[in-house]
Amino acid sequence: MGSNSSTDDTPPRSTEDAARRKRMSRVAIASSVGTTIEWYDFFLYGTMAALVFSELFFTKLDSATGTIASLATFAAGFLARPIGGIAFGYFGDRMGRKASLIASLSLMGVSTFLIGIMPTYTSIGVLAPVLLSVLRLLQGFALGGEWAGAAALATEHADDRRRGFYGGWVQIGSSAGSVLATATVLLLTTVLDQESFLAWGWRVPFLFSAVLVVVGMFIRLKVEETPVFQQMQREGRTNRRIPLAAVLQRQWRTVLLVIGMHLANTTIAYLTGVFLLAYGTTHIGMESSTILLAKFTSGLLLMSLVSMPAAALGDRIGRRPVYLAGTIGLIVTAFPAFWLFDTGSFPLALLAILLLGLANVLMYQTQGAFFTEIFDPEVRCTGAALGVQVATVIGGGTAPIIATWLIGFGDGRSWPVAVYLIFIGLVSTVCTLLVKESRPVPTAQRPETLAKDTVAP
Template identity: 85%
Template sequence: MSRVAMASFVGTTIEWYDFFLYGTMAALVFSQLFFTKLDPATGTIASFATFAAGFLARPLGGIAFGYFGDRAGRKASLIASLSLMGVSTFLIGILPTYSSIGILAPILLSIFRLVQGFALGGEWAGAAALATEHADEGKRGFYGGWVQLGSSAGSVLATATVLLLSALLDEDSFLSWGWRVPFLLSAVLVVLGMFIRLKVEETPVFQQMKREGRRGRMPLAAVLQRQWRTVLLVVGMHLANTTIAYLTGVFLLSYGTKQIGMESNTVLLAKLTTGLILVTLVSMPAAALGDRIGRRPVYLAGTLGLVVFAFPAFWLFDTGNFALVFIAILLLGLANVLMYQTQGAFFTEIFAPDVRCTGAALGVQVATVIGGGTAPIIATSLILFSAGNSWPVSAYLIVIGLISTACTLLVKESRPARSGAQVAAEGALSR
C-alpha cells in the first residue's frame, strides 16, 4: 500500500502541478505574452479563456481514459494520461510568443491547453480507483486521500516554483524566459512519476473483473443507463469544490494584484503558506475522518463552510493586509479540503466497479467545466460589472455552496457499515 499511495500521490502531484502552473501564468503573464493587442482587462479575460479551454476537454478525457481504465486497467490508463500531460506542458514551455509568430501563438497555446485538459480528465478517476481498490475496506478514505493530497501538493509546488523564480529574477527576465522554466521542469517530474507508476500492480478488483469477464464493452452507455442519477449528483457535489479551487488558485491572484493593488509575490506567499498548512496538518486527517464518521458528514462540513465563509473571506481579502489575506485564503481552503479529501473514496465507492472510472470521471469533469473552468471568468466579470466590488463574487459562491449541499444530502453514505466489534475495537485503540 505504501507503493500504491506513493504512485497515486506523485503522479497526481505532477499532473496538477502542470495544470495549476498554467493557471498561475494565465493570471500573471500570459495576457502580456500572448494577447498583447488587447487592453489589460480584456487581455486578462482572454488569458483566462484559454485557461477555461482546458476544462472543455476534461469530460472528453474523462470518457476516453475512463473507458481505457474500465477496459484495459487502472494502471495503463494512468501511464497514458501522465505521458500526454508531460508532452503538452513541455510544448507550452518552448512555445514562441505573439511577438515572434503572431496569432499562431495564442492558437497553439489554446491547443496545448486542450491537450492538458484531456489528459487530466482521466487522471483523477484512475488514480482514485487504483488507491481505493488496493486498500482494505476500513482504510479506503485514508488511501484515497493520498490521491487528493497530490492535487493540493501540485498546487503548492506550482506556486512555490513561480514564487521562487519571480523573487530571483527581475520582471524583464521573468517575462522573456523565466516563465518557461517551470514548464520545462515538468519533463523531469514526469520521468520520475512514470518510474514509480510502472512498479505498481493492477488492482485486485480489476483483476477479478478481468478473470470473470465482467468488463463491459461500453462503460459510458452502461453508467448512463444504470447510474445516471449518481452522475448528476456527483456533478452537483463537485461544483463547490472545483469553484473554490480555481477561484483561490487563479482568480484571487489576478484580483489581488490588479484590483486590490497587492504585490504578486505577497499573494503567492499567502497562497503557498496556507497551502502548506492545509497539506501538512488538515488534508490526511480529513481523509481519515471519513473512514471513522462517514464521507457525507465531512463533505457537508465543506459545502456549508463555503456558504458561511463566502462573505467574511472577501471582506478580509479586500483589506490587502497580508495577515488578513492569509486568513481569507485559509478559510476558503479549509472548506475546500474537507470536500476534496473525501472524494477519493466517496466518488469511487458510489459507482459499480465495471463503470467506476467512467462514472466518477464523467461526474467530476462535467462539474469542472461548469464550475471550475468558468470561475475565474465569471468572478472577473462580476468584479467589472459591480465597479470593483467583491460582494457579487461572495453571493456567487453561496449559490454554488447551496447547490452542492443539496446534492450531498441526496447521496447515500458510501462508507461500509461497521460491526459492533469494529466500533469497540476502534474505541479501545483510541483509549
C-alpha cells in the same frame, strides 16, 4: 515438545502485514506523485495565465481584455476534460487502472513541455495563442482521465476500513501540485526581475515538468493492477458493455449528483488558485508575490495539518458528514473571506484563503473514496470522471471569468462573488444530502446490488 512455528508453511502474520504495508505505501506514493505532477502542470498554466500570458500571447489587446483572453485559454482546458474523462475512463474500465494512468501522465508531460518551448506572439503572431490553446486542450484532456483512475487505483488496493485514508493520498496530490507550482513561480519572480521573467523565466517551470514526469512514470510502472480489476478480468466483466453507455443507463442520477457535489469544490479551487491573483493585483493593489506567498503558505498548512486527518475522518464517521461540513463551511465563510482579503493585508489575506481552503479540503479529501465507492466497479473510472469533469467545466473553468465579470458588475466590490459562492455551496449541499453514505459498500460490490442503493430516497 510442541512444533516450532518456524516449520509452519503459513507466513507469519507480521510478514503478511509488512508486505501489505509496503504494497500500500507504493500505491499511495504512485497515486499521489502522479496526481501531484498533473496538477502542478495544470495549476502552473493558470498562474501564468493570470500573470504573464496576456503580455506574451495577447500582445495586441489592452490589459483588461488580454487578461480575460488569457483566462479564457485557461478555461479552454476544462472543455476537454470531460472528453478526456470518457476516453481514459474507457481504458481504465476496460484495460486497467494502471494503463490509463500511465497514458494520461505521458500526454500531460508532453503538452506541458511543449508550452515551455513555444514561441510567443512577437515571434509567430496570431499562431502563438492558437497553439497555446491547442496545448491547453491537450492538458485538459490528459487531466480528465487522471483523477478517477488514480482514485480507483488507491481505493481498490486499500482495506475496506481505510479506503478514505488511502483515497486521500490521491487528493493530496492536487494540494501538493498547487503548492509546488506556486512555490516555483514565487521563487522565479523573487530572484528574477520582470524583464528576465517575461523573456525566459516563465518557461523554466514548464520545462521542469519533464523531470517530474520521468520520476512519476518510473514509480507508476512499479505498481500492480488492482485486485478488483483483476477479479473483473477473471470473471469476464470488463468486456460486457461500453462503460459510458452502461453508466448513463444504470447510474445517470449518480452522475448528476456528483456534478452537483463537485461544483463547490472546483469553484473554490479555481477562484483561490487563479482569480484571487488577478483580482488582488488589479483591484486591491497587492503585489503578486504577496498573494503567491499567501497561497503557498495556506496550501502548505492545510496539506500538512488538515488533509490526511480529514481523509481519515471519513473512515471513522462516514464520507457524507465530512463532505457536508465542507459545503456548509463554504456558505458560512464566503463573505468573511472576501472581507478579509479586501483589506490587502498579508495576514488577513492568508486567513481568507485558509478559510476557503479549509472548506475545500474537507470536500476534496473525501472525494477519492466517496466518488469511487458510489459507482459500479465496471464503470467506476468512467462514471467518476464524467461527473467530476463536467462539474469542472461548469464551476471550475468558468469560475475565474464569472468572478471577473461579477467584480465589474459590483463596481470593483467583491460582494457579488461571495453571493456566487454561497449559491454554489447550496447546490452542493443539496446534492450531497441526496447521496447515500458509501463507506459500508465493498469496492468489489456487484452492480446489480449497488446501483439501486447509491441515491438516497
